[in-house]
Structure formats: C-alpha cells, structure tokens
Amino acid sequence: MTVTHALDNAPNAQATIIDGKAFAETLRKDVAIGARAFREKRGRAPGLAVVLVGSDPASQVYVRTKMKNALESGIDSFPHLLERDTSETQLLSLIDKLNNDRYVHGILVQLPLPEHIDESKVIAAIDPAKDVDGFHPVNVGLLGQGRAKLIPCTPLGCLMMLKDQLGDLGGKKAVIVGRSNIVGKPMANLLLQENCTVTIVHSRTRDLNNECRQADILVVAIGRAEFIDATAIKPGAIVVDVGINRVEKNGAPLLVGDVDFNSARNVAAAITPVPGGVGPMTVACLMKNTLAAAEAIESDAAVRF
16 A cells, blocks of 8 residues: 655645755765775674564564665664564563674664563663663763763754754754653753753643744654644744654545644744655664764773663
C-alpha cells in the first residue's frame, strides 16, 4: 500500500521547507569521510551494534534503515535480532558482551522493549562511551552540564537544522511542546546551551496555544497528529515537527506530523515536513555519534565510569 506524502496536492507554501533528507545526506557524506580516515588509521571501521527484541513492524523498519545508513556511511553494522520472549537477563548478558567487544563502538537497543524487560535497566547497562542514543544517565547528566559528547540523535538533528536556518540562536524564545526524556528535555538543554530562552509546555500547561505563540522557535514532539495549527504559531517562527503519525484521510493512509502543516506553513517562516524533515536527520546523527564514539574510545578520550 502506498502512503501519500503529506505535502502532495497541497497549495503553494509560503514557509521555507526545511529539507531534512538533503541535510542528512550531506551529514552522512561527512561521516563517511571521517569513517574512511578512521579505518585507514585503525585498520577497522567504526562499529555499530543494533539490538532488536521482538518483531514489531515499525521497529523492524527503523532497524533496517539504520543498517542501510551505516553501510552508506562506512560504518560496520552488527545486528542482533532477538525473539520477543528473550529474557531481561539474556539481553543484559548480550549488552555486557557488546560493551567488551573492541569492534563495537556504538550500541543501540531499539525501543520500545517488550513489557517484561525494564528499559531503564537496559539503558543503564550500556557502556556510556558506547551509548550512541545518548540515553544513559551519565550522558543525560553530562548534557545537563553542557559537557555531553553523545547527544540524543533527534534533538541533535533538530538543533543542526535550526542553526542552519538561523545561525546564532542566542536570545531567541524557544518553546518545546512535549517533555519526554528522548526529545523534549534534551532539546531544552541544547537550546539553553545556545543561549535561547526556553519554555517547555505539556498536557498540564494552561493556555498552551498562547505559550506557543510566543516562540521564535517552536519544536513540537507530543505524539498527537496535527495537534498544533496556525493559531498556535507566531508569524515568522521556525517550526520543527518531530512527530510522525499514520492517519487515514479520504480512505487513504497518510503520514502527518504533530503540526497541521497546511495551516502552519502560511504563518511560519520555515517548517520541517513530515516525512522528510526530522526523521532522516535522526538516523544521520546516529551515524555521527557512532563515529564520535569510535574516535573517543580509540583515543582513550571516552567517558568511563
């Protein structure tokens, strides 16, 4: 079944469309150059292990995409596809093995995990130096202090696109819709480090639309299809839509973001599309983190605890 792009059959946009796919392609080429230099110096490529537990279709697609991107970026990939009934003990044993594998510089455990496995325990078991997702408590703490070497991939990709659009972000008012550990909170830390004035809004925020309308930079990661529309956007704002939701319109499947693109683009100065915006950057930043982890580990500059 063909999924229709959210931009298809839309009238002429007023906002600049931020092409995450093209940006990601450039980033992957830069990573490939670095990976080639690493291989020439070390005699082996940076290595990324991706662990998938179960057969969730969306997770399988993500894993295949990551493996394909690793190959294109000159990174060796080591997929570990485990049955859904794999025990927590077995998974932790695999992570310990990967922590001690000299050919593996990055470890990514695809989330979500089956209910019988404690995600926080699994994340904490990964060597912080190989935590290319940036989710380990050590890396979260370093990010809060402005010292992180491995930054969560989605917020990192969002920041790169924002800086490409705006240059210096200092003094900008940034509003983040959503307070997740994966996007909202690390995004806030990154924007604070860029000298933005940052507000996080969420399900308990009073008059959420009014808060959003104050934003020069609006990052939306709430997981609700087309939740933010033009009434919540300041004219001239930069809108980064992290969401990806499968909906049905006129009997056809459609991928849309957390922002109502068709109304928002008539108000915003620039906006990321869904698909083709944040998603490709997330995967490209995973490759960037894997190369950074490899270089740090091999030069004994990695964070060790």
